[in-house]
Amino acid sequence: MRAVESFVAGTWVAGSGGQPVHDAVTGEMIASVSSDGVDLGAAHAFARDIAGPALRGLTFHDRAAILRALGKALLTDTDELYVLSHSTGATRSDAAIDVDGGAGALLAYSGIGRRELPNHTVWVDGDVEKLSRDGSFLGQHIITPRHGVALQINAFNFPTWGMLEKFAPAFLAGVPSIVKPATPTAYVTEVVVRTIIDSGLLPEGSLQFVAGSVAGLIDLLDEQDTLSFTGSAATARVLRGHAAVLDRGVRFSAEADSLNAAVLAPAAGPDTDEFGLFVDEIVNEMTAKAGQKCTAVRRVIVPTRHAGAVEEALVERLRTVTVGDPSAPDTEMGALVGLGQRDDVRDAVDRVGGVRVFDTCEFVGVDPERGAFMAPTLLRATDAASSLAHVVEPFGPVATLMTYDTLDEAVDLVAKGRGSLVASVYGPDLGETAAMTIGIAPHHGRVHTIDASSAAASTGHGSPLPQLVHGGPGRAGGGEELGGLRSVLHYMQRTAVQGSPDLLTAVTGTWVDGAVRRDKGHPFTLYFDELEVGDCLDTGPRVITLDDIEHFAHFTGDLFYAHMDEEAARASPIFEGRVAHGYLVLSMAAGLFVWPDPGPVLANYGVDNLRFATPTYPGTEIRVIFTCKEKSLRAGAGYGEVRWDTKVVDQDGNVLASYDVLTMVAEKEPA
Numbered sequence: 001m002r003a004v005e006s007f008v009a010g011t012w013v014a015g016s017g018g019q020p021v022h023d024a025v026t027g028e029m030i031a032s033v034s035s036d037g038v039d040l041g042a043a044h045a046f047a048r049d050i051a052g053p054a055l056r057g058l059t060f061h062d063r064a065a066i067l068r069a070l071g072k073a074l075l076t077d078t079d080e081l082y083v084l085s086h087s088t089g090a091t092r093s094d095a096a097i098d099v100d101g102g103a104g105a106l107l108a109y110s111g112i113g114r115r116e117l118p119n120h121t122v123w124v125d126g127d128v129e130k131l132s133r134d135g136s137f138l139g140q141h142i143i144t145p146r147h148g149v150a151l152q153i154n155a156f157n158f159p160t161w162g163m164l165e166k167f168a169p170a171f172l173a174g175v176p177s178i179v180k181p182a183t184p185t186a187y188v189t190e191v192v193v194r195t196i197i198d199s200g201l202l203p204e205g206s207l208q209f210v211a212g213s214v215a216g217l218i219d220l221l222d223e224q225d226t227l228s229f230t231g232s233a234a235t236a237r238v239l240r241g242h243a244a245v246l247d248r249g250v251r252f253s254a255e256a257d258s259l260n261a262a263v264l265a266p267a268a269g270p271d272t273d274e275f276g277l278f279v280d281e282i283v284n285e286m287t288a289k290a291g292q293k294c295t296a297v298r299r300v301i302v303p304t305r306h307a308g309a310v311e312e313a314l315v316e317r318l319r320t321v322t323v324g325d326p327s328a329p330d331t332e333m334g335a336l337v338g339l340g341q342r343d344d345v346r347d348a349v350d351r352v353g354g355v356r357v358f359d360t361c362e363f364v365g366v367d368p369e370r371g372a373f374m375a376p377t378l379l380r381a382t383d384a385a386s387s388l389a390h391v392v393e394p395f396g397p398v399a400t401l402m403t404y405d406t407l408d409e410a411v412d413l414v415a416k417g418r419g420s421l422v423a424s425v426y427g428p429d430l431g432e433t434a435a436m437t438i439g440i441a442p443h444h445g446r447v448h449t450i451d452a453s454s455a456a457a458s459t460g461h462g463s464p465l466p467q468l469v470h471g472g473p474g475r476a477g478g479g480e481e482l483g484g485l486r487s488v489l490h491y492m493q494r495t496a497v498q499g500s501p502d503l504l505t506a507v508t509g510t511w512v513d514g515a516v517r518r519d520k521g522h523p524f525t526l527y528f529d530e531l532e533v534g535d536c537l538d539t540g541p542r543v544i545t546l547d548d549i550e551h552f553a554h555f556t557g558d559l560f561y562a563h564m565d566e567e568a569a570r571a572s573p574i575f576e577g578r579v580a581h582g583y584l585v586l587s588m589a590a591g592l593f594v595w596p597d598p599g600p601v602l603a604n605y606g607v608d609n610l611r612f613a614t615p616t617y618p619g620t621e622i623r624v625i626f627t628c629k630e631k632s633l634r635a636g637a638g639y640g641e642v643r644w645d646t647k648v649v650d651q652d653g654n655v656l657a658s659y660d661v662l663t664m665v666a667e668k669e670p671a
Contacts (some may be wrong), residue, residue, distance in 0.1 A: 024089035035212030051176035051205030064113030089335030100654035102164035108466035109168035118631035145174030148224030156182035173491035177238030223249035256371035259417040265427025273452040291397035324364030345396035390416035395539035411439035420475020445472035527668035610659040
């Protein structure tokens, strides 16, 4: 037996004493876990004073690049973690969900950071608000990292993914994490953290690890910190009532008990593809991770007329499931995490009650009394509306079958879970599935719908995805641990900044209309590292003639009446006569600002936010005001992306069109 060590303030240290941890398969004592004697105050101070400033000094793209490198590093050698996971009762496929899923979360958030966030330390939220008539006083919302710590208290079922799915958005936000794993599987999380620390990829203190209680650490948290919890609703209630949350404003998020449902729609009879898909998914949800998933299906809700067929099909499939040694390649379901957990599940099954449809199996290659083994257990509710399956969660390989007669009744049964992470609806009739989805959506963080056309591509009922919300209302805790940018925002602060255009430009790194412009010659002759936000070109004029309009119309085939028929154009409530094509205006504008010779500008890759403000009539003299609005370096590529504020104006200064031109501009001296 060895002590699981904590990693605090840059040092690995073992706590004194320790709670014993047992192998889920053999019952042998394999480790001890304790934080007694570990300086938790030092962990908090180290994260705030050392890691926080270092992380905030990196741009979103810098952090995204680190997450990508870390995800790839974790995937290079997963064998040790797979073998170690067997001791938790996990099969190889169970371990893949945890280990590969955790690394996948890092890679997914890396992509989100590179695609959706700026290469800057400040995130601009929304448009500039004009607060004065002359535009000299403006408002802009910005989002910045909070100057605190993200403290995680995690569940036992996913010792790798459970940590990394929270670490990734916090790190991308620029906030250091302190991780407290559940005791039964802390030894797995320790190995993952050691691998991460040994990679040398993270700024010092970005990730710290506490094996054992963090009660004293919670007492230190304040309004800049966040506390994320995954576990029971009872513990979530205690944490939600802690003085740190109630009095000091710690931002709290919980993912708690979730009595998830899967619904078979009325049209999904035994002769449909959806029926078979439904049965397969229920069995998978009951047996993957031995049912120890927060997203696992606990309530199987089926039409009364299909109930017998569903029950028969489920029993037939459950009989074929191989339960036993999780390290054996043919094993489909391993052990629960420990004997105590098995006792809890058995007690919960007794409390749920109903008819035991299936609850026995042969255990292959193991001693089921020494290990925490339990047969998949299918219950049938005698009264669906009053079943305790809506209240009690057996956190293991257990599901309860219940019936409904109408869609409204099915919606009501699903809602009795009082808020869940996910529900699935299986059926070939889009009308039924859509009605069910809308009915149950307010009670869920995610609704997973399947018909035969989407089944092959489906990620499955129980698979949280970094891009989508993982959380749920009510009993499920109310948090959103995943969800793309939503989860990154959880660790950041939105602030309304008021000031001059020049001040907002300085704060955000994005040129704001009304801020100073500089004329340094044609900006397309400047390399990326020479360009500055605010560099500008005010072009010479060009007159758009009727001949230009007719030539463009016949050349492109765009013969819309407003361009070609004077009488019809005048009859329109919008135009006073024939007008130039909007794309003609854009084309002529490009001719005014494009530098023709080879130079730093490599390509134009798009136009954003295009608006035509007013019609352009024959005889209008146009010119372009072209300003470097934003720069974003693509590290290691030899070039960066430059966004140009582009305004096409007439001879009186009226804006005819406005848009952002997107270009790739070479570095003069690539790093």
